[in-house]
Amino acid sequence: MTTWLVVGLGNPGPTYASTRHNVGFMVADELAARARAPFTAPRGMRADVCETRLTAAGMGGVGADAERVVLLKPRTFMNASGAAVAKACAFFKIEPAQVIAIHDELDLDFGQLRLKSGGGDNGHNGLRSMRSSLGTGDFFRVRFGIGRPPGRQDPADYVLSPIPSALRADYAVEASRAADAVECLINHDLATAQNRFNS
Template sequence: MIKLIVGLGNPGRQYEKTRHNAGFLFLDTLLADYGGSWQFEGKFQGHLVECAIAYHKLLLLKPETFMNRSGQAVGKVARYYKIQPEEILVVHDELDFDAGVVKLKKGGGHAGHNGLRDIIAHLGSNDFYRLRIGIGRPAAGKVVADYVLSEPSKADWLLLEGGFGLAKPYIGPIVSGQTEAAMNKLNT
């Protein structure tokens, strides 16, 4: 069962609608469906809200530590609430998928994603779930950092929103522990 859903992104207006903020953006759409409002919690270095999904109470977290230090906030929340890595779902952008493609997995490496790298370091484990939201890759010769920190085209934005819409119905089953069934459907 999932007790904490973390959306990865960077704080600040200049990053709000960038590809790298897919995790933040997804949690905002999720919260709009389930109700509640973000509260900044200094001791956790992030915005936190408690909500109920599929009749289960859980926390949603948007770290305010910038992407590369996301593990600081995740680690603090996990320790304070005694949440195990396998009870965490991290929502993040994924370069290896076309824009809007969404897949679920458990464990694995960080694949060069600095937010995941920091979470693994702070939890001392990679045994958490990941909802990977495709943002596509930049054209050959383009700098990856510039690409992820830029706003998607209108067409890619529509694909991202479509991916959010595709993933949201599976959050209830994921939260309630039906991760294998959700994984089988999302990943095909």
């Protein structure tokens, strides 16, 4: 049985909970909800962790075709996410090739998803930290489009500002679609998931 580590990138604490920079946490929460499995905070892990299994029937399934899935929400801040990811990889004996990072992406319009393997960090501090701690960028990424800030708003202010209430339902729909993409990637392969979800 393969073990996958699905990392939702975000910042801990209520201040950041509903910001665009935390869409990775939103997708991890959606996957945990589907599995009906809680997040816990194991001692020394520096992250909230949810262990479950995925089958063709979905998260929380059981059976011979089940893949083991560890959902991770680092308790470090975004720019130190890699420390929590590396610790989880060591503890669960997961190679970087079985890691999926879910993150916000300024260069994609809201409503767009892109799945890829490897590549640069494109200025994303969470990806940069993961690459540094894992010693490689060769992990999967689910890029969740949030679009560019309007006018002259600073991108850092934009990603850390709360999602407008009028858009929260739309963000929930996109988080569900991103969760579908993660399931497809694990149950099938990257090409299948790209064909189905890349936009």
